[in-house]
Amino acid sequence: MRSLAVIGRVLEKFDERGRPVWHEGMLVEDGVVSYLGPEPESRASRGVDVIRVETGVVLPGFTDSHAHVAHLGLSLDMLDLRNVNSIEELKRLVSAKAKELGPGRWILGRGWDQELFKEGRWPNRHDLDEAAPRNPVLLVRVCGHAAVANTLALSLTGIDDSTPDPPGGLIEKREGKITGVLKEAAVGLISSFVRREGLEKHVVKAQEALLSSGVTCVHAMSVDERELEALSKLASEGKLRVRIRSYIDFSVPQFDFIKTGFLNIVGLKVFVDGSFGARTASLREPYADDPSTNGILLMSSNEIAKALLLAEKLGLQLAVHAIGDKALEEVVSAAKSSKGGVRVEHASLAPPDLIEELSELSLPVSTQPRFVLSDWWIVSRLGRERTRWAYPFKSFLTHAIPVSFSSDAPVEPCNPWEGVYAAVTRGRWEGLEIARITSSEVLSVEEAIRCYTETGPKILGENLGKLSVGCPADFVIVDRDPFKVPERELRNVRVLATYVEGVEVYRTQGSHLHP
Numbered sequence: 484m485r486s487l488a489v490i491g492r493v494l495e496k497f498d499e500r501g502r503p504v505w506h507e508g509m510l511v512e513d514g515v516v517s518y519l520g521p522e523p524e525s526r527a528s529r530g531v532d533v534i535r536v537e538t539g540v541v542l543p544g545f546t547d548s549h550a551h552v553a554h555l556g557l558s559l560d561m562l563d564l565r566n567v568n569s570i571e572e573l574k575r576l577v578s579a580k581a582k583e584l585g586p587g588r589w590i591l592g593r594g595w596d597q598e599l600f601k602e603g604r605w606p607n608r609h610d611l612d613e614a615a616p617r618n619p620v621l622l623v624r625v626c627g628h629a630a631v632a633n634t635l636a637l638s639l640t641g642i643d644d645s646t647p648d649p650p651g652g653l654i655e656k657r658e659g660k661i662t663g664v665l666k667e668a669a670v671g672l673i674s675s676f677v678r679r680e681g682l683e684k685h686v687v688k689a690q691e692a693l694l695s696s697g698v699t700c701v702h703a704m705s706v707d708e709r710e711l712e713a714l715s716k717l718a719s720e721g722k723l724r725v726r727i728r729s730y731i732d733f734s735v736p737q738f739d740f741i742k743t744g745f746l747n748i749v750g751l752k753v754f755v756d757g758s759f760g761a762r763t764a765s766l767r768e769p770y771a772d773d774p775s776t777n778g779i780l781l782m783s784s785n786e787i788a789k790a791l792l793l794a795e796k797l798g799l800q801l802a803v804h805a806i807g808d809k810a811l812e813e814v815v816s817a818a819k820s821s822k823g824g825v826r827v828e829h830a831s832l833a834p835p836d837l838i839e840e841l842s843e844l845s846l847p848v849s850t851q852p853r854f855v856l857s858d859w860w861i862v863s864r865l866g867r868e869r870t871r872w873a874y875p876f877k878s879f880l881t882h883a884i885p886v887s888f889s890s891d892a893p894v895e896p897c898n899p900w901e902g903v904y905a906a907v908t909r910g911r912w913e914g915l916e917i918a919r920i921t922s923s924e925v926l927s928v929e930e931a932i933r934c935y936t937e938t939g940p941k942i943l944g945e946n947l948g949k950l951s952v953g954c955p956a957d958f959v960i961v962d963r964d965p966f967k968v969p970e971r972e973l974r975n976v977r978v979l980a981t982y983v984e985g986v987e988v989y990r991t992q993g994s995h996l997h998p
């Protein structure tokens with residue numbers, strides 16, 4: 484294998500004080516960084532390819548520490564319902580899709596948010612029946628924790644007025660009649676029914692999207708049997724280019740352990756609550772805009788502790804989805820009685836007492852900065868006072884809590900620069916109220932990039948996320964220096980090329996990197 488010399492500004496890592504450590508070049512031999520400094524080409528022990536990076540910089544590959552890989556691929560084929568601002572528009576999109584597909588085929592969509600609808604209500608099955616009476620339709624809310632289906636989809640899956648709520652889920656009924664709205668585990672009644680053939684194709688599609696965004700490692704959440712099968716097949720055929728660290732859905736009864744450089748089973752995943760958007764995140768105090776509910780708590784601390792014990796026995800981590808403060812409290816109390824191996828997914832609302840506890844237990848947190856922009860209604864959900872502790876990234880860092888950033892794709896786009904932008908600006912440029920209420924929680928660009936590169940691998944004890952000598956050469960070349968651009972430009976940073984173990988796995992069209 485030829486060596487690879489990269490001439491240009493290379494970010495090796497961040498020092499103890501969080502300052503970037505730069506070099507003038509890097510040599511890669513056998514997929515590993517072997518030298519950092521000027522004239523790397525002269526240090527090569529064999530034939531060497533040379534890349535000159537003139538305008539941009541070289542950064543360690545990003546780790547997206549919480550994404551849904553197969554769903555990301557699937558979502559790229561779905562109706563994109565983000566920013567749809569009325570039920571009428573939703574119906575138009577569904578009806579156009581029905582014409583395109585012909586009768587009988589499933590219409591899947593994702594991303595709607597009733598808060599944006601000018602009708603001021605949730606969509607129901609009758610709306611969808613009008614738009615597509617002869618196609619089964621399932622449209623998942625932006626958060627993934629609620630959905631609306633039409634009558635045909637409901638009857639194909641055997642859901643009617645007499646169907647009881649599944650454990651951890653809600654089939655909405657009005658005067659005894661199903662409305663078509665499904666929440667939490669009830670969404671799975673239909674989505675698992677929808678045939679997901681060719682899942683490998685979706686994984687490959689997701690992989691392309693990740694690599695073109697500069698993500699070289701992804702912590703894949705809630706992997707089920709079919710996704711695991713697809714991932715294993717691709718791994719055994721040598722088709723994985725992005726590193727995948729899998730957290731298997733807790734409901735999967737049995738699976739084979741896999742450990743390669745590209746696919747590795749590292750944990751189990753459980754849900755303790757839902758989302759703010761669907762008012763199913765579990766809160767200590769009722770929702771400010773609906774005092775009749777505190778959300779849904781799906782697991783008590785005892786049940787979490789039991790899951791944790793099982794994960795420990797298998798030598799795996801337990802990734803625990805907890806968005807509301809009540810859910811987080813349950814996780815913390817379960818973690819106290821264990822020897823570790825817990826990581827918190829989201830931790831979206833973390834008041835000071837829980838930040839202290841997370842810090843004492845050094846529980847790692849995987850959180851999604853882009854939620855700050857998407858949850859633009861958060862102040863009305865939580866009220867001003869509680870919003871102060873929504874997405875408290877800086878407080879996490881000052882309390883030495885390991886914070887790794889992620890997208891939760893397809894909930895948010897998998898492009899990490901969207902996350903970096905959100906962490907650094909917190910909705911200031913969008914005029915969001917949370918920007919004022921939580922202005923002390925903004926991160927520097929250094930901190931945000933560090934959370935997106937270093938911490939994810941650290942949680943798993945992996946030698947990734949930096950480009951020190953001896954580390955695998957997973958790196959990205961971006962078109963500008965993110966430490967020098969105005970903050971509004973952070974979301975415009977473009978990836979020119981991505982390398983994993985020194986091998987080019989993505990290159991943007993028209994980029995001219997070679998000598």
Ligand SMILES: [Zn+2]
Nearest residue numbers: 549551704891
């Ligand atoms: Zn998720």
